[in-house]
Amino acid sequence: MKMRTAITETVLDATGLARLVDGAGHGAVVTFVGLVRDHSQGRRVTHLVYEAYEPLALKALDRIVGEATGEWPTVQLGIHHRTGRLEIGEASVAIVAASPHRAEAFAAARYAIERIKQIVPIWKHEYFEGGDTWIEGATADPDNADARARALRIACA
Amino acid sequence: MRVTVRLFARLRDLAGQGEFVRDVPPGATVAGVWRGLVDEFPAFAPYEPSLSCAVNAEYARFKTPVADGDEVAFLPPVSGG
Numbered sequence: 001m002k003m004r005t006a007i008t009e010t011v012l013d014a015t016g017l018a019r020l021v022d023g024a025g026h027g028a029v030v031t032f033v034g035l036v037r038d039h040s041q042g043r044r045v046t047h048l049v050y051e052a053y054e055p056l057a058l059k060a061l062d063r064i065v066g067e068a069t070g071e072w073p074t075v076q077l078g079i080h081h082r083t084g085r086l087e088i089g090e091a092s093v094a095i096v097a098a099s100p101h102r103a104e105a106f107a108a109a110r111y112a113i114e115r116i117k118q119i120v121p122i123w124k125h126e127y128f129e130g131g132d133t134w135i136e137g138a139t140a141d142p143d144n145a146d147a148r149a150r151a152l153r154i155a156c157a
Numbered sequence: 158m159r160v161t162v163r164l165f166a167r168l169r170d171l172a173g174q175g176e177f178v179r180d181v182p183p184g185a186t187v188a189g190v191w192r193g194l195v196d197e198f199p200a201f202a203p204y205e206p207s208l209s210c211a212v213n214a215e216y217a218r219f220k221t222p223v224a225d226g227d228e229v230a231f232l233p234p235v236s237g238g
Contacts, residue, residue: 135236
């Protein structure tokens with residue numbers, strides 16, 4: 001997949017994504033991969049199904065890239081998010097951040113995952129031993145300055 | 158006029174469908190579309206304080222006007238990542 005941001009049903013390839021943001025001036029690339037875990041709040045998770053409002057989710061990913069490169073102009077960022085059924089241990093999200101120096105790359109990658117959890121219209125349906133439930137996190141509001149400031153604080157901690 | 162309603166996650170489950178067309182009066186806002194849905198699906202009511210909405214795949218507000226042919230989406234709290 002050649003796009004730096006994507007919502008996809010296919011298996012994520014963090015290494016391939018990192019190649020898309022590669023550059024000779026880069027001294028660091030930070031890769032974050034979110035995985036499907038076998039437990040959640042005391043439940044034994046069997047698998048997850050992710051659903052997205054794709055056109056808006058893609059715009060939200062692009063928005064996050066824009067915000068991050070506004071904060072850290074030297075960073076090149078790529079974000080791919082998976083949808084559909086995912087088994088334990090599979091990657092649900094891949095973020096790569098490349099920059100001349102490591103500090104900006106770490107910060108941008110952390111900022112991106114915090115913002116994904118705030119504003120990207122994707123939902124996790126958790127299947128566990130004994131039942132299933134929709135996970136509901138943040139009320140998505142890209143214009144909420146407090147939420148954005150919180151993500152920035154976490155990124156720079 | 159007619160709008161296409163899109164529902165996701167638990168709202169889609171509660172409605173039993175994720176996409177359908179509804180008639181709304183001229184001059185309606187997203188809030189008006191939502192009120193019609195709550196009449197149709199009373200189980201939606203508790204969701205109102207935590208909802209986001211979008212018109213034609215752009216984030217919107219409940220006060221945003223809707224036009225004939227618009228796609229109006231209601232989004233429960235998100236949980237990507």
